[in-house]
Amino acid sequence: MIDSPLFDPALMRGLEQVAAALVLAAVVVGIVSLRGLALEREWGLAIGRGFVQIMLMGSVIALLLSVPVAASAFVILGMMLGGAWIAHSRAGEIPGAFRIATAGIVLGAGVVIVVMTAVGAIEARVRDLVPVGSMIVANGMKASSLALDRFGDEVETHREEIEATLALGVTPSRAIARHVERGVRAALIPTVDSMRSLGWVWIPGLMTGMILSGEDPIYAAEYQFVVMAMIFAAAGLASLTCGALVERYAFTDAHQLRSFHGES
Structure with missing residues (x-):
């Protein structure tokens, strides 16, 4: 059995929730694209960027908990x-x-x-x-x-x-x-x-x-x-x-x- 922080049940459950949230966001971006509002690129990049940044920040905070x-x-x-x-x-x-x-x-x-x-x-x-x-x-x-x-x-x-x-x-x-x-x-x-x-x-x-x-x-x-x-x-x-x-x-x-x- 794999014993690693990466496979922690809470983290895996969080990834499932992230996937569900991304599906909802993707639906909104898709509707925007179909209506020709020309916002899908900006919104899509914002969602992707937000996810990457918040995950990096979570990792940084986890590291900072052990520093002054x-x-x-x-x-x-x-x-x-x-x-x-x-x-x-x-x-x-x-x-x-x-x-x-x-x-x-x-x-x-x-x-x-x-x-x-x-x-x-x-x-x-x-x-x-x-x-x-x-x-x-x-x-x-x-x-x-x-x-x-x-x-x-x-x-x-x-x-x-x-x-x-x-x-x-x-x-x-x-x-x-x-x-x-x-x-x-x-x-x-x-x-x-x-x-x-x-x-x-x-x-x-x-x-x-x-x-x-x-x-x-x-x-x-x-x-x-x-x-x-x-x-x-x-x-x-x-x-x-x-x-x-x-x-x-x-x-x-x-x-x-x-x-x-x-x-x-």
Whole structure:
């Protein structure tokens, strides 16, 4: 009989579940292809990439469980830089998009992780820091991506209006204030909607997992809210940071609106 961690019953059961999930995802991609929506390549690559990345991360975490907790800082920093690259790819036409996204994610997610670890909401262990930190970083990334994407659309749509406003002597910050505000608001819509529906429309996976593992449902609810509040704070700080930095890169020293087709 083969005795190997690779043939652990739990892992084999997980592979069966992965196969079932992939079949469902493949059906959706197939329908998209049949309808000619031209999204099957992007969606298919995203699903495949997501599977490979999450399996690699599981393997990395398994290895990190035996190393000092300080190693988790490097893992989280890598997540932040990866998140900034993904956010930049969605808003690459904005000058300095990668630098803006990096600052937003590092500040937004970094502050939340440090503060909540200091107060004990996140245990200072690799087992806790990396998974919880990844959720916070991912939501900081989403907020940065949405804020930059919306801001780019706003500027391209209202470029003539902004330039006319600048010609009247209005400062750059005032000329784009309304558009930055719309970007920040758009970035926070998913997080705000999640908070509104928490415990009513949906029970998040973390709370469900804690209850299934035997934790007290009330404590599971409390901790789930803590996590959602951390996600909200990270997303808010990230989007606000991106909004604050956009002006620096969107205008020249002569207060002229830059072309959004340069380097990012």
